Amino acid sequence: MSKRYEINITRHKDGLTKKGRFFKFIEWDSDEVGARMVEYHDTPPEDAPFSLIIDPSISGYTWLTTPIKEYLIEHYEDGELYMELRTKNSFYTLTKKLKNTEQ
Numbered sequence: 001m002s003k004r005y006e007i008n009i010t011r012h013k014d015g016l017t018k019k020g021r022f023f024k025f026i027e028w029d030s031d032e033v034g035a036r037m038v039e040y041h042d043t044p045p046e047d048a049p050f051s052l053i054i055d056p057s058i059s060g061y062t063w064l065t066t067p068i069k070e071y072l073i074e075h076y077e078d079g080e081l082y083m084e085l086r087t088k089n090s091f092y093t094l095t096k097k098l099k100n101t102e103q
Contacts, residue, residue, distance in 0.1 A: 004099040007054055009063055012091045018063040020054035023094070031067045044071050052085065052094070065092065 007020040024042065028035040031049035044050055055062040070086040081096035 005096050006099045007094065007096050009052070009054060009092055009094045012093065018054060020062045023052055023054050023096070024056055025050045026053050026056075026064075028067060035067075044068070051087075052092075065090070 005021065007023050008017055009020075009023075010017045024040040025044050027038040027041060027045045028049040028051065029038050035049065038048070040053075040056065041050070049067045051067050052065045053061050053063070065085070066087040066089055068085050068087055072084040072086060074081070074083045076082070079098060081094075083092075083094040085092050085094070
């Protein structure tokens with residue numbers, strides 16, 4: 001049986017929270033308006049502009065940040081991933097924890 005996770009991303013300026021099942025980092029070919037996606041990553045790419053995307057699929061996504069300017073914190077505590085990141089416009093907190101799937 002595969003593990004199921006719950007992803008929460010919260011934008012600090014207004015408290016908006018989005019929930020998802022997984023996330024990826026998108027590498028961009030530049031950090032200019034109109035940049036094109038290069039590829040998805042499981043960890044932030046080094047020396048390339050990137051954004052964070054929640055639940056990417058062919059038909060869309062739950063949330064996509066603007067390019068990340070600072071990747072501030074990443075740590076695990078009691079099996080939960082905690083991240084802080086800053087974009088040009090916003091500051092976010094992301095958590096990833098194992099979802100309780102007991103019925």
